[in-house]
Amino acid sequence: MAIDEDYHATFEKVDTYEGENQPIQIWAKDQGSYEGIGSDKLGIWGTVVGVDFDLCVADGACIDACPVEVFEWIDTPNSSESDKKAIMIREDECIICRACESVCPVEAVLITED
Numbered sequence: 001m002a003i004d005e006d007y008h009a010t011f012e013k014v015d016t017y018e019g020e021n022q023p024i025q026i027w028a029k030d031q032g033s034y035e036g037i038g039s040d041k042l043g044i045w046g047t048v049v050g051v052d053f054d055l056c057v058a059d060g061a062c063i064d065a066c067p068v069e070v071f072e073w074i075d076t077p078n079s080s081e082s083d084k085k086a087i088m089i090r091e092d093e094c095i096i097c098r099a100c101e102s103v104c105p106v107e108a109v110l111i112t113e114d
Contacts, residue, residue, distance in 0.1 A: 001055065001107075002055075002106075002107030002108070003044065003050060003051075003052040003055060003107060003108050003109065003110045004044070004052070005110060007027050007044050007050060007110075008027075008047070008112065010029075011027040011028055011029055011043070011044065012027065012028065012029075012030065012031075013025050013026065013027055014026055014027065014028045014030075014031055014033075014034040014043060015034065015036065015043075017045065017087070019088075019089050019090065019091055019092075020089045020090045021090060021092050021093075022091070022092050024045055024046055024047075024087070024088065024089075024091060025045075025046065025047045026042075026043050026044070026045050027043055027044040027045075027050075028041070028043035028044070037074075037075070037076060037077075038076075038077055038078055039078055039079075040054075040078055040079055040080050041054070042054050042076060042079060042085070045085075045087060045088070046088050046091050047091070047112065048091055048092075048094050048096075048111065048112055048113070049070060049088040049091050049094050049100070049109070049111060050109065050110040050111075050112060051085065051086065051087070051088060051108055051109050052108040052109075052110075053076065053079070053085050053108075054079075054081070055081065055106050055107070055108035056081060056082065056085050056086065056106070056108045057081050057082055057105065057106055057108075058073075058081070058082035058083075058084050058085055058086065059105060060086065061100075061103040061104060061105065062086050062099075062100035062103060062104055062109055063086050064103075065099040065100050065102070065103045066099060066100050067095070067097060067099065068090075068093050068094070068095055069090065069093075070088045070089070070090045070091060070093055070094050070100070071086045071087065071088055071089065071100070072086070072087060072089045073085070073086060073087070074086075074087040074089075094111070096111055096113055098111050
């Protein structure tokens, strides 16, 4: 299962996380679908660079592929898929090259240009 390509329209903003230069929006189907770091319900993080933390298996391919170093690791204890995730901490620096999107083995990354 891949990231929901319509999450901007069908999910709601449920929280924010402090990015390096600006807050990172966190999206979920509803408030009950998001419980935050330390839970197994993490939602989709990001707006331009969306990463479905519930799907992410933390193989690091997106981190290695990004030419402008948008990503860093964040600890996500109790996640069923992995105990860390690649967070786009510098989302505003994304150059829309889609390298991260193309290498994700579980299709957990979606770049949106709008």
